[in-house]
Amino acid sequence: MPSETTIRPADAVNVEAALERARHAVDLATSAGADHAVAQYGSARSLELQQREGRVESIEESRSASIGVQLWVDGRYSSHVTTDLRPATLAKFVTDAVAMTRLLEQDPHRRPVPRALWEDRADVDLDQVDPAVDALGQDDRLAICAAIEDAARADAAVLSATAYHSDGHVLFARAAADGFEGTGEHTSLSFGATVSVKDAGDKRPEAYRFTGAAHRADVPDPGTIGSEALERALARRGAAKAPSARATMVLTPQAASPFMRRVLGAMQAGAVQQRRSFLEGRLGDRIASEHLDLWDEPHRPRSGASRLFDSEGMATKRRHLIAGGVLETFFVDTYYGSKLGWAPTTTGSTNVVFAGGAGDLESLVSGVDRGFLVAGWLGGNSNPTTGDYSFGIHGHRIEGGRLTTPVAEMNVTGSYADLLPRLAAVGDDPEPWSTFRSPTLVFEGVDFSGS
Known part of the structure; x- marks a missing residue:
C-alpha cells in the first residue's frame, strides 16, 4: 500500500495553476498560426483495492496529467493529446499539431462554440470536493473492505466474497482563444462486493452491490453494502x-x-x-x-x-x-x-x-x-x-x-x-x-x- 495518505491528483497542481497551463497551450497554438484553439489540462489520481478472505488481492494506484488541444486552421480541424508536459516538448508538440492540421481536408461542420452558448454560465458551487476522501489512508481503506467482506460472509452458504474499494480525485481546466475559461474538480469514493453462494447441484448463484459518491458522508455504511450483496445472492437460490x-x-x-x-x-x-x-x-x-x-x-x-x-x-x-x-x-x-x-x-x-x-x-x-x-x-x-x-x-x-x-x-x-x-x-x-x-x-x- 502506498505510504502517502493524503493524495492530490497527479502533479498536485491547484485549479489556478491548471488554468494557467491551459492558457499557455492556447498561446502556443495561436502563436503557431492556429485561427482558433481550445486547450484542456487534466490531472487525476485513483487507487483501487480488492480484498478476499481477509487478504488484499490487488492494489492499483494511478496518476496522470495531460494537455489536449483542439485546433482550427484554415477551415480544418484536429485534436491532439500529450502527457509529456515539459515546456520545450509541449511547445514542439503544439507547433507540429498546427502544421499537421494544415494537411487535413476542410470540414465546414467543425466550428468553435459560439460565444452565446458559453458566456451565460451558471455561477453555483457544485460542492464536489471532499477533503475526507483525499485524506483516506491505508487503514481507512482496509477497514472499509473488512466491514464489507465481514457482512458479505455472514451466512454458512457463502462460497466466496470479494470486497472492492476505489477512491480518486480529478481536476481539469479549459481555456480557449476567444476568452472562454472554465475549471472543474471532484473527488470520488466507491466500494462494493460480489458474493457467490451454494445452491442445489453445482449451481453457484452470484450477486453484487456497489455504491459511490463524491463525498464520503453520502455513501452508505460499508457493512450495509456487504449485507445487501449477500441478500441478493441468497435470493437467487433455487x-x-x-x-x-x-x-x-x-x-x-x-x-x-x-x-x-x-x-x-x-x-x-x-x-x-x-x-x-x-x-x-x-x-x-x-x-x-x-x-x-x-x-x-x-x-x-x-x-x-x-x-x-x-x-x-x-x-x-x-x-x-x-x-x-x-x-x-x-x-x-x-x-x-x-x-x-x-x-x-x-x-x-x-x-x-x-x-x-x-x-x-x-x-x-x-x-x-x-x-x-x-x-x-x-x-x-x-x-x-x-x-x-x-x-x-x-x-x-x-x-x-x-x-x-x-x-x-x-x-x-x-x-x-x-x-x-x-x-x-x-x-x-x-x-x-x-x-x-x-x-x-x-x-x-x-x-x-x-x-
Missing part, C-alpha cells in the same frame, strides 16, 4: 425458468437504470444523423405514457456528474428531456447540430431525474396481480435503430402482489417504441447517490420467454 407469458414487468431501481439509459442513447444527435436512433423524427411526439417525466439536472450539488459546462464548453442548464411522455429535446453538439441544421443544446446528460413518481418497490409490487420482478440483467442486446431489445433476466415471480419463486434463464423481448407507452407506474425510490436516478418502474403487457 431460481428456474417460469412459463412464457405476457405479464407486468417491475424493474428495481438498479435494473431500471441501465435499461432506461438506452433511451438516452437514442436522443443523441449523432445517432439521429447516422440513422441509428429509433427516435428519429419524433421530437415533440408522445413516445411514452404520461407517467414518464424526465429531467437533466447538471447543477445538483455533491454529484460527480454535475458540471457548469459540457465537453465542448457550452453552458449547462436544467433541461426537460421527456415531459409527460412527450420528447422535448435531443442532445445536440455543435458538430452534429451543424450537419442536421439543429441548434446546439448540450453534448450529453448529467444527472437524470425521474419526476412525479410515488411509492417504493414494495408498494408497487403489492399492486401487481401477476408478473415478474426484474432484479438484474443477464446479457442480451438492443438495436438502437429500431428500438428492439432482448435481454436475459433474473428476479422473482409476482403473484397476488407478493414475490414468490426466483426466476432465471428467461428473456424479456420487445421494442422500446412499443414498451414506453406501457409504463404504468413510476416510484419515488431512486438510490440517493446515483447520477441516473431511476426509481422502481412498472410496465404492463411485456413478453417473457421461459419454459
Whole structure:
C-alpha cells in the first residue's frame, strides 16, 4: 500500500495553476498560426483495492496529467493529446499539431462554440470536493473492505466474497482563444462486493452491490453494502425458468437504470444523423405514457456528474428531456447540430431525474396481480435503430402482489417504441447517490420467454 495518505491528483497542481497551463497551450497554438484553439489540462489520481478472505488481492494506484488541444486552421480541424508536459516538448508538440492540421481536408461542420452558448454560465458551487476522501489512508481503506467482506460472509452458504474499494480525485481546466475559461474538480469514493453462494447441484448463484459518491458522508455504511450483496445472492437460490407469458414487468431501481439509459442513447444527435436512433423524427411526439417525466439536472450539488459546462464548453442548464411522455429535446453538439441544421443544446446528460413518481418497490409490487420482478440483467442486446431489445433476466415471480419463486434463464423481448407507452407506474425510490436516478418502474403487457 502506498505510504502517502493524503493524495492530490497527479502533479498536485491547484485549479489556478491548471488554468494557467491551459492558457499557455492556447498561446502556443495561436502563436503557431492556429485561427482558433481550445486547450484542456487534466490531472487525476485513483487507487483501487480488492480484498478476499481477509487478504488484499490487488492494489492499483494511478496518476496522470495531460494537455489536449483542439485546433482550427484554415477551415480544418484536429485534436491532439500529450502527457509529456515539459515546456520545450509541449511547445514542439503544439507547433507540429498546427502544421499537421494544415494537411487535413476542410470540414465546414467543425466550428468553435459560439460565444452565446458559453458566456451565460451558471455561477453555483457544485460542492464536489471532499477533503475526507483525499485524506483516506491505508487503514481507512482496509477497514472499509473488512466491514464489507465481514457482512458479505455472514451466512454458512457463502462460497466466496470479494470486497472492492476505489477512491480518486480529478481536476481539469479549459481555456480557449476567444476568452472562454472554465475549471472543474471532484473527488470520488466507491466500494462494493460480489458474493457467490451454494445452491442445489453445482449451481453457484452470484450477486453484487456497489455504491459511490463524491463525498464520503453520502455513501452508505460499508457493512450495509456487504449485507445487501449477500441478500441478493441468497435470493437467487433455487431460481428456474417460469412459463412464457405476457405479464407486468417491475424493474428495481438498479435494473431500471441501465435499461432506461438506452433511451438516452437514442436522443443523441449523432445517432439521429447516422440513422441509428429509433427516435428519429419524433421530437415533440408522445413516445411514452404520461407517467414518464424526465429531467437533466447538471447543477445538483455533491454529484460527480454535475458540471457548469459540457465537453465542448457550452453552458449547462436544467433541461426537460421527456415531459409527460412527450420528447422535448435531443442532445445536440455543435458538430452534429451543424450537419442536421439543429441548434446546439448540450453534448450529453448529467444527472437524470425521474419526476412525479410515488411509492417504493414494495408498494408497487403489492399492486401487481401477476408478473415478474426484474432484479438484474443477464446479457442480451438492443438495436438502437429500431428500438428492439432482448435481454436475459433474473428476479422473482409476482403473484397476488407478493414475490414468490426466483426466476432465471428467461428473456424479456420487445421494442422500446412499443414498451414506453406501457409504463404504468413510476416510484419515488431512486438510490440517493446515483447520477441516473431511476426509481422502481412498472410496465404492463411485456413478453417473457421461459419454459
